[in-house]
Amino acid sequence: MFSFLIAKSSGIYCQQTGCHLRLKRGEAILTRRDEPSQIDSPSSFKGINVLMPRAEFEARGTRPDDAVMRRLSPQNEALGLLRAYLQALGKSGVDSAVEFGTATATREIVQRHVFDFVALAVSWPGAIGESNLESVADARLRAALGYIKTHFDDPRLTIEMVARSQGISATYLRRLMKASGRSYLKVVNELRLQKALKGLSETDRTILDVAMTAGFSDISNFNRLFRARFKDTPSGVRKKKAP
Numbered sequence: 001m002f003s004f005l006i007a008k009s010s011g012i013y014c015q016q017t018g019c020h021l022r023l024k025r026g027e028a029i030l031t032r033r034d035e036p037s038q039i040d041s042p043s044s045f046k047g048i049n050v051l052m053p054r055a056e057f058e059a060r061g062t063r064p065d066d067a068v069m070r071r072l073s074p075q076n077e078a079l080g081l082l083r084a085y086l087q088a089l090g091k092s093g094v095d096s097a098v099e100f101g102t103a104t105a106t107r108e109i110v111q112r113h114v115f116d117f118v119a120l121a122v123s124w125p126g127a128i129g130e131s132n133l134e135s136v137a138d139a140r141l142r143a144a145l146g147y148i149k150t151h152f153d154d155p156r157l158t159i160e161m162v163a164r165s166q167g168i169s170a171t172y173l174r175r176l177m178k179a180s181g182r183s184y185l186k187v188v189n190e191l192r193l194q195k196a197l198k199g200l201s202e203t204d205r206t207i208l209d210v211a212m213t214a215g216f217s218d219i220s221n222f223n224r225l226f227r228a229r230f231k232d233t234p235s236g237v238r239k240k241k242a243p
Contacts, residue, residue: 001032001033001034001051001052001053001054002030002031002032002033002051002052002053002054002057002064002068003030003031003032003033003049003050003051003052004028004029004030004049004050004051004052004118004121004122005023005028005029005030005031005039005047005048005049005050006026006027006028006047006048006049006050006079006082006083007023007024007025007026007027007028007045007046007047008025008026008046008047008048009025009045009046009047010022010023010024010025010045011023011041011042011045012039012040012041012045012047013038013039013040013041014029014031014037014038014039014069015037015038015039016031016032016035016036016037016038016068016069017032017035017068017069019069021069021071023071025074026073026074026079026083027071027072027073027074028071028072028076028079028121029069029070029071029072030064030067030068030069030070030072030118030122031068031069032065032068033051048083048086050114050115050118052064052115052118052119056115056119057119057122060115060116060119061119061123062119062122062123063123064122067122067123070122072121072122076121077127077128078117078120078121078124078128079117079121081117081128081136081139081140081143082114082117082118082121082139084139084142084143085113085114085117085135085138085139085142085143086114087146088139088142088143088145088146089110089142112134112135113134113135113138113139114135116133116134116135116136117135117139130168130169130172137176137179140166140168140172140173140176141173141176141177141180143166144162144163144165144166144168144173144176144177145187147162147165147166148162148184148187148188148191149191152187152188152191152192152195152215153191153192153195153213153214153215154215155212155215155216155217157188157215159173159174159184162184188215189225189229190229191215192214192215192216193214193225193226193229193230195213195214195215196210196211196213196214196216196222196226196234197226197230197237199213199214200234200237200238201237207219207234207235207238210234211234222234
């Protein structure tokens with residue numbers, strides 16, 4: 001069994017097989033669980049620990065012994081994808097601080113993806129690019145959707161901008177979204193419409209102001225999409241607002 005530790009803060013000291021190092025934020029290290037080691041950290045230290053059996057490395061064509069006590073930089077793309085993947089899982093309600101080596105059956109897909117990234121991180125220092133590997137595709141899509149959720153109300157937002165923010169092409173992102181049964185426009189419009197509905201129901205701002213705040217730049221397009229989605233007009237929803 002191996003332990004893959006990702007530092008979320010600086011200061012942890014690691015010692016094993018005669019090697020000594022101190023991790024900085026964003027760095028990671030692989031250690032053997034069955035050999036003596038020393039790991040010390042300040043009380044404020046935060047990290048993520050992934051327990052991964054040797055067989056899981058070997059199934060992915062990776063020799064974990066070659067990577068033990070080798071510092072992995074935050075610039076390692078697989079490590080970056082793993083961090084982004086765990087962050088996305090945390091936001092969706094999955095506890096990313098668990099030791100994934102003891103994951104239950106309900107987490108088998110997550111565990112498989114995490115193991116993929118750990119194996120890639122310790123064996124492939126270069127760019128991963130637009131891989132079709134399931135775990136990479138899932139992480140890329142989650143990261144892109146996360147970006148959309150925090151930028152959808154920008155009327156200038158395009159799929160090209162989202163793809164560029166993730167270091168991938170718009171063609172690749174479209175392919176990922178299509179494979180998941182989504183489309184860029186449907187995702188963005190749904191987020192904007194839900195924000196507009198909330199604005200109409202909870203505030204006294206004008207319909208135009210609500211629409212523009214939600215990311216719509218064309219009021220006629222907003223009215224059409226709103227009616228198709230909620231089977232009512234924006235003014236109709238406004239009239240139903242209490243008192």
